[in-house]
Amino acid sequence: MTGRERRAVGSLALLYCFRMLGLFMVLPLLALYASDLADATPTMIGLALGIYGLTQAILQIPFGWLSDRVGRKPVIIFGLLLFALGSVIAAMADSMNGIILGRTLQGSGAIASTVMALVADLTREEQRTKAMALVGISIGLSFAVAMVLGPVVAAVGGLAGVFWFTAVLAAVGIGIVILLVPTPHSASGDHQEEGARLGFIGRGLVDAGLVRLNFGVFVLHFILVACFLVLPGVLEQTFGVGREQHWMVYLPVLLLSVVGMVPLMILAERGKRPRQMFLLGIALIFAAIGVLGFTATNLLFYGGLWLFFVGFNYLEATLPSLVSKTVFAGGKGTAMGVYSSCQFMGAFAGGAGGGWLLDHLGSGVLTGVCLALAAGWWLVVQTAPVPKDVTNITPTPLTET
Numbered sequence: 001m002t003g004r005e006r007r008a009v010g011s012l013a014l015l016y017c018f019r020m021l022g023l024f025m026v027l028p029l030l031a032l033y034a035s036d037l038a039d040a041t042p043t044m045i046g047l048a049l050g051i052y053g054l055t056q057a058i059l060q061i062p063f064g065w066l067s068d069r070v071g072r073k074p075v076i077i078f079g080l081l082l083f084a085l086g087s088v089i090a091a092m093a094d095s096m097n098g099i100i101l102g103r104t105l106q107g108s109g110a111i112a113s114t115v116m117a118l119v120a121d122l123t124r125e126e127q128r129t130k131a132m133a134l135v136g137i138s139i140g141l142s143f144a145v146a147m148v149l150g151p152v153v154a155a156v157g158g159l160a161g162v163f164w165f166t167a168v169l170a171a172v173g174i175g176i177v178i179l180l181v182p183t184p185h186s187a188s189g190d191h192q193e194e195g196a197r198l199g200f201i202g203r204g205l206v207d208a209g210l211v212r213l214n215f216g217v218f219v220l221h222f223i224l225v226a227c228f229l230v231l232p233g234v235l236e237q238t239f240g241v242g243r244e245q246h247w248m249v250y251l252p253v254l255l256l257s258v259v260g261m262v263p264l265m266i267l268a269e270r271g272k273r274p275r276q277m278f279l280l281g282i283a284l285i286f287a288a289i290g291v292l293g294f295t296a297t298n299l300l301f302y303g304g305l306w307l308f309f310v311g312f313n314y315l316e317a318t319l320p321s322l323v324s325k326t327v328f329a330g331g332k333g334t335a336m337g338v339y340s341s342c343q344f345m346g347a348f349a350g351g352a353g354g355g356w357l358l359d360h361l362g363s364g365v366l367t368g369v370c371l372a373l374a375a376g377w378w379l380v381v382q383t384a385p386v387p388k389d390v391t392n393i394t395p396t397p398l399t400e401t
Contacts, residue, residue: 001127004182008122009131011180012115013138015076018173019115020139022083022166023052023106024146025153027225028250030099032232032243033159037096042229044096046355050225051100052107053347060344061337064113072118072184076111076177083109084170091163102163107344109170113337121184140317147250155244209326212380214339217319218346219373223285224312225350226370230363231292231305239298253302257309264314278318279381284311286374293367 001009030049034040067075083106090102116132123131153162235241241249268277284307291304323339357366 001123001130005123005127005131007180008182009119009134011176012119012122013135015173015176015181016112016115016135017138017142017145018169018176019080019083019109019111020142021146021149022087022169024143025150025162025166026103027150027228028147028232028246029150029154029159029162029243031229032236033154034096034099035233037094037099039096041096041355042359043352043355044100046225046229046351046353046358048096048100048103048351049229049355050348050351051103053221053225053344053349053351055104055107056110056112057341057344057348059108059110060113060340063110064117064337067114067117072114072121073177073181075114076118077174079109079111079114080170080173080177081109082106084167084174087163087167087170091160091167106166112340116336118181118184122182140313144254147254148247151244151247151250209384210323210335210338212384213319213323213326214342215380216315216377217339217343218349219377220285220312220315220319221343221346222350222354222373223289223370225347226354226366227289227292227308229351229354229358230366234292234301238296239301249302249305253305253309256306257313260306260310261314261317264310268318274318275381278315278322279378281311281314281318282374282378282381284308285315286371286378289367289370289374293363293370 026049031045034045034048063075063079086102086105086108088102089105090099093099093102116135119131119135150162153165157164232243232246235246235249236243264277264281268274288304288308288311291300292308295301295304320336320339323335326335354366354369357369
């Protein structure tokens with residue numbers, strides 16, 4: 001990479017990391033701290049947890065389209081301002097309605113596709129895959145950091161302190177865009193593979209291979225958000241782990257999950273068994289849900305949490321690579337836009353739908369629904385035709401969670 005490319009990729013990776021920290025930090029906290037509000041119910045908490053996914057899904061492609069017309073940096077700054085405003089509203093809220101409004105505005109800052117398009121604008125074609133991967137690594141890193149940092153910040157300032165912290169991160173992100181990110185010479189019309197093309201959306205929605213992958217990422221993020229409606233409370237109430245100490249659970253589990261991913265990646269790439277490892281990843285999610293949902297034993301619970309993150313992290317990293325290998329010519333940007341929307345819709349459904357199930361039918365039914373979705377996904381993959389090239393599926397991080 002040239003010096004300008006390194007500066008662009010480094011600053012955009014840092015921006016993405018700060019942006020995702022702001023979203024991820026709430027995940028292990030909201031079900032615990034929001035329950036202290038008088039009007040809190042599982043349905044309302046689930047809606048607050050997942051509502052950002054709805055606005056992300058709706059606005060991701062329109063923001064990308066707008067950035068083609070008015071420029072990338074103005075759209076990114078506007079999105080960060082929306083995110084900061086939502087954070088401030090949530091921090092000042094004294095009711096669930098206020099938190100839901102704040103989370104809705106946070107999700108309205110849907111800049112993921114615009115940031116990735118700006119990466120494409122600022123890098124040469126031969127460096128673009130590397131640049132995308134580096135930005136993607138920052139997302140995976142931010143998830144791990146947020147799971148640990150969120151409980152630490154909440155221990156000092158409560159849930160309001162976390163939202164104030166995310167507002168500061170958004171302000172720092174705006175500074176990064178203005179001071180560090182180079183301004184591209186032209187918009188991304190030359191990078192049609194990286195941008196969503198409206199004419200290809202219908203095709204992307206009916207392509208059988210892409211539909212299976214979109215269904216998979218929907219299920220994966222439904223399960224992720226639904227699980228965090230229940231897991232923090234189980235840690236606190238069943239196993240006696242104070243909410244201020246939850247980071248002591250998440251940190252070793254996440255670190256060890258990386259170790260658990262290595263054999264799957266080796267067998268998928270060097271052992272040329274990507275399909276079998278993908279199915280194994282889904283099976284790990286299924287097994288983890290069963291353990292987490294029905295055990296009251298410390299060791300089994302922590303083992304189930306480890307299995308969950310091994311499977312989740314492997315599938316999260318592998319799915320985008322499969323999309324890029326499955327998509328029709330010229331449709332990569334469109335396919336990733338639809339894929340990201342399905343990902344965010346899964347987060348919304350897992351929060352809103354999972355919260356309703358928990359509120360009205362109980363945690364056992366919610367666990368059963370997650371098990372059924374994981375089993376259905378496994379069957380969809382198992383019965384799908386074997387693609388011609390299944391020997392070179394390299395995990396690549398997602399654009400956003």
